[in-house]
Amino acid sequence: MENIVPVVDAAIKKSGLSLKDIDGIAFTQAPGLIGALLVGGQFAKSLALSLNKPLIAVHHMQAHVLANLLQEPAPAFPFLCLTVSGGHTQIVLCSSPTSMKVIGETIDDAAGEAFDKTAKLLGLPYPGGPLIDKYAQLGEAIYKFPEPKIDNLNFSFSGLKTSILYFLNNAGTANVYKEELIVDTKVRKQFIDENLNNICASVQERIISILINKLKKAVLQTGITNVCVAGGVSANSDLRKALTETGIALGWKTFIPAFEYCTDNAAMIAISGYYQYLANDFSPINIAPTASSSF
Numbered sequence: 001m002e003n004i005v006p007v008v009d010a011a012i013k014k015s016g017l018s019l020k021d022i023d024g025i026a027f028t029q030a031p032g033l034i035g036a037l038l039v040g041g042q043f044a045k046s047l048a049l050s051l052n053k054p055l056i057a058v059h060h061m062q063a064h065v066l067a068n069l070l071q072e073p074a075p076a077f078p079f080l081c082l083t084v085s086g087g088h089t090q091i092v093l094c095s096s097p098t099s100m101k102v103i104g105e106t107i108d109d110a111a112g113e114a115f116d117k118t119a120k121l122l123g124l125p126y127p128g129g130p131l132i133d134k135y136a137q138l139g140e141a142i143y144k145f146p147e148p149k150i151d152n153l154n155f156s157f158s159g160l161k162t163s164i165l166y167f168l169n170n171a172g173t174a175n176v177y178k179e180e181l182i183v184d185t186k187v188r189k190q191f192i193d194e195n196l197n198n199i200c201a202s203v204q205e206r207i208i209s210i211l212i213n214k215l216k217k218a219v220l221q222t223g224i225t226n227v228c229v230a231g232g233v234s235a236n237s238d239l240r241k242a243l244t245e246t247g248i249a250l251g252w253k254t255f256i257p258a259f260e261y262c263t264d265n266a267a268m269i270a271i272s273g274y275y276q277y278l279a280n281d282f283s284p285i286n287i288a289p290t291a292s293s294s295f
């Protein structure tokens with residue numbers, strides 16, 4: 001609440017526009033932390049009412065997908081987007097800026113959670129994704145963690161998390177992924193300290209292979225070869241490399257947004273608002289924010 005007015009003021013100043021130049025007020029309606037959504041939503045409504053401009057409710061996950069349209073060259077429609085963030089892992093089929101369908105998603109943890117929870121098991125601070133990425137560059141993927149067996153386009157990361165837990169609790173004894181044979185905490189810590197880079201490289205390799213294999217499957221099923229990525233995990237250096245290399249090998253056109261458009265950003269809400277404005281997709285003033293919402 002304290003920050004919203006100065007942030008909007010600063011954005012208006014930096015843009016070189018004035019409020020009267022603005023045609024509509026877009027805001028994130030869902031999903032997200034309800035406190036933040038309430039503050040943004042309430043402010044957007046007040047602004048729309050006072051300026052007599054249309055109000056445009058944007059879906060946060062659709063906006064992550066449309067972040068790919070912020071840069072040139074932009075993907076042609078239809079395209080597939082792998083959205084990998086802190087709370088979501090989805091494959092989205094995007095037919096137009098206002099028409100999207102989730103064709104695969106996680107049935108438990110998100111990819112970002114898999115990184116963050118692994119980091120926690122390794123004693124690393126939150127958010128663990130960037131740190132695992134950093135240590136992975138110094139190690140080799142010598143440990144082979146199991147890949148979940150799911151036939152459709154959905155993902156699962158909770159089994160991987162459990163196998164990492166057992167593996168660490170057994171100090172990597174002969175690649176043990178079972179619960180028995182737990183070593184004492186000193187041995188466990190020593191094992192992690194001595195093998196951190198290789199453990200990170202191995203976990204990272206598995207998370208990425210899960211993501212890339214599903215994406216390959218989605219391309220085969222849909223015949224769509226324009227492939228984009230979105231969300232904070234797309235900052236991962238090996239994921240970016242794997243996407244580029246897979247794209248070259250299989251003849252896809254891949255699009256990887258600049259880092260500032262991968263994580264949460266206001267530009268992705270603005271471009272979503274722009275396309276909804278063109279489609280006359282406006283919202284009533286009594287629209288309420290929602291913490292969780294699929295599309």
Ligand SMILES: Nc1ncnc2c1ncn2[C@@H]1O[C@H](COP(=O)(O)OP(=O)(O)OP(=O)(O)O)[C@@H](O)[C@H]1O
Binds near residue numbers: 085086231
């Ligand atoms: N280099 C990296 N490698 C792996 N993961 C990373 C990297 N950089 C960031 N992440 C992960 O990205 C996630 C945060 O992404 P993001 O900010 O897009 O999520 P969010 O907006 O909180 O989630 P959602 O959009 O689903 O509500 C964290 O889980 C973080 O660990």
Ligand SMILES: [Mg+2]
Binds near residue numbers: 060064085263264
């Ligand atoms: Mg987000």
